[in-house]
Structure formats: C-alpha cells, structure tokens
Amino acid sequence: MANTFKRKASQNVGTSAVTIGSYTVGASTQTTLIGLSVANKHANTLSVDVQHYDGATATYIVKDAPVPAGSALVVVGADQKVVLETGDSIRVTSSEPTSADVLMSLLEIT
Numbered sequence: 001m002a003n004t005f006k007r008k009a010s011q012n013v014g015t016s017a018v019t020i021g022s023y024t025v026g027a028s029t030q031t032t033l034i035g036l037s038v039a040n041k042h043a044n045t046l047s048v049d050v051q052h053y054d055g056a057t058a059t060y061i062v063k064d065a066p067v068p069a070g071s072a073l074v075v076v077g078a079d080q081k082v083v084l085e086t087g088d089s090i091r092v093t094s095s096e097p098t099s100a101d102v103l104m105s106l107l108e109i110t
Contacts, residue, residue: 035105042099
C-alpha cells in the first residue's frame with residue numbers, strides 16, 4: 001500500500017457550495033482529511049459552512065462559522081482528522097461572493 005500526501009485548493013469560494021479542489025475519493029482508496037483552512041479575503045467577517053458530502057447526503061462539519069476579515073479558520077487540523085470513503089468530498093460555502101480561499105491536506109492510502 002502506498003501512502004501519498006495531497007494538497008487540494010479552491011480560490012474565490014462564494015455563495016454556492018464548492019467541492020474543494022474538485023476532489024472526490026476514488027475507488028480502492030482510503031483517505032484521511034488531515035487539514036482544512038478557510039481564509040477570508042473579504043473586507044468584512046464571513047460566515048462559512050464546511051460539509052462532508054457522501055454523494056447523497058451533506059453533513060455539516062461547521063455551520064455559519066465566523067471568519068474575521070483578513071484571518072483564517074482552521075476547520076480540521078491538530079488532533080482532529082476526518083476519514084473519507086469512496087465517493088466522499090468536502091464542500092465549502094461562504095456568505096459573500098468570491099470571498100474565501102480554501103486549502104485542504106489529505107493522506108491517501110492506495
């Protein structure tokens with residue numbers, strides 16, 4: 001089994017849910033989300049939603065989390081990890097158009 005660290009990013013996330021880095025867990029792959037940060041590029045505080053999506057159902061990791069102007073929210077990191085299965089993805093929505101950048105770090109085992 002090969003272990004591969006991956007980084008996925010999405011820029012200018014806005015009011016429509018965005019699948020971060022267009023990443024969906026592939027078949028025969030075990031993936032652990034080891035880091036996810038949302039940076040506010042807007043002049044005011046944003047409200048962000050981060051959801052785990054299993055292809056049919058969206059479950060909130062955080063909902064309406066405030067991100068002050070010029071700062072970032074670390075949603076996943078340190079001791080917290082999220083196990084992802086085949087077909088899973090992470091989606092982010094912001095309260096303002098084109099206002100957030102998102103960086104996601106993953107560990108894939110194939």
